[in-house]
Amino acid sequence: MRLILNRCLRHVPKGYICKFSSTSTAFSKIxxxxxxxxxxxxxxxxxxxKSKNPRExxxxxxxxxxxxxxxxxxxxxxxxxxxxxxxxxxxxxxxxxxxxxxxxxxxxxxxxxxxxxxxxxxxxxEGHSAILRLVGVGYRAMIENEGKLLQMRLGYSHTIKMPVPEGVECSVPTPTRILLEGVDKTKVNQFASRIREWRIPEPYKGKGIFINEETINIKVKKVK
CATH class of the missing domain: 3.90.930.12 (Ribosomal protein L6)
Structure with missing residues (x-):
C-alpha cells in the first residue's frame, strides 16, 4: 500500500501537497x-x-x-x-x-x-440583517398577523405565504423590499435563502429576488 502511495505522489506537483495544510494554518492564525x-x-x-454513551x-x-x-x-x-x-x-x-x-x-x-x-x-x-429586493412586474410583499406572516405576489396564480421563524423580525419598508433582522445570523440568512428560492434571479430578464448587494450578469438570447 505504501509503495502504491509513493508512486502516486511522484506525479503530484510539490505545490499541491503543501496546500493541504494551508487551511489549518489560516484557521490557527484566526x-x-x-x-x-x-x-x-x-x-x-x-x-x-454527561452523555450515557461513553463514545460521545x-x-x-x-x-x-x-x-x-x-x-x-x-x-x-x-x-x-x-x-x-x-x-x-x-x-x-x-x-x-x-x-x-x-x-x-x-x-x-x-x-x-x-x-x-x-x-x-x-x-x-447590533444584530444581523438581510435586505431582499423583489425585481419583476407585479412583484409585491406584505406582512400580516403582527409580523408573523410574510405574503408575496411573485407572478404565480396564488399568493406565497411564509410564516416568519422565531428569532427573526420581518418588515416590509416598501412593497418591493423585505427587511429581515435578528440576533442569530444563521437564522436570518436561512430564511432569506428560503424566500429567494421562490424566484431565483434569472439571467435573461434580470427578474427574481436578490439578497443584499447580489447582482446577476444579463445574458443576451441567441437569435436563430
Whole structure:
C-alpha cells in the first residue's frame, strides 16, 4: 500500500501537497486573534450533562448574552475561552486557546470557534440583517398577523405565504423590499435563502429576488 502511495505522489506537483495544510494554518492564525467583548455582553460557560454513551465527546456551551438577547456557542473539550480586562476600557478581551496547536482538527476548530464567537457578540449587540429586493412586474410583499406572516405576489396564480421563524423580525419598508433582522445570523440568512428560492434571479430578464448587494450578469438570447 505504501509503495502504491509513493508512486502516486511522484506525479503530484510539490505545490499541491503543501496546500493541504494551508487551511489549518489560516484557521490557527484566526483563532489567535482576540475578540473584543463590550461591557454590555456577558459570557457564561455552561457545562452540559454527561452523555450515557461513553463514545460521545463531552462538550460545553458558552452563553453569549447582550442587549438584543442571548445565543449559545458549542465548545469541544479542547477549546478554552479566557477573558482579560483591557486597560483604560470597560470592554474585555476574549482569547481562545486549544490544548494541542499541532493537532489539525484542533487548529481548524480554533479558528472556527473564534469566528463564531465574533458573530454571536455582534448579534447580541447590533444584530444581523438581510435586505431582499423583489425585481419583476407585479412583484409585491406584505406582512400580516403582527409580523408573523410574510405574503408575496411573485407572478404565480396564488399568493406565497411564509410564516416568519422565531428569532427573526420581518418588515416590509416598501412593497418591493423585505427587511429581515435578528440576533442569530444563521437564522436570518436561512430564511432569506428560503424566500429567494421562490424566484431565483434569472439571467435573461434580470427578474427574481436578490439578497443584499447580489447582482446577476444579463445574458443576451441567441437569435436563430
Amino acid at each position: 483563532g489567535k486573534s482576540p475578540v473584543i467583548i463590550p461591557d454590555t455582553v456577558r459570557l457564561n460557560k455552561i457545562i452540559l450533562p 465527546t463531552p462538550i460545553s456551551r458558552l452563553q453569549v448574552k447582550g442587549p438584543r438577547g442571548k445565543l449559545y456557542l458549542h465548545l469541544p473539550p479542547f477549546i478554552k475561552v479566557t477573558q482579560t480586562p483591557i486597560p483604560s476600557s470597560t470592554s474585555r478581551r476574549a482569547t481562545i486557546t486549544v490544548e494541542d496547536a499541532k493537532n489539525r482538527q484542533q487548529r481548524e476548530m480554533w479558528g472556527t470557534s473564534r469566528s463564531n464567537l465574533q458573530k454571536l457578540v455582534l448579534g447580541v449587540t
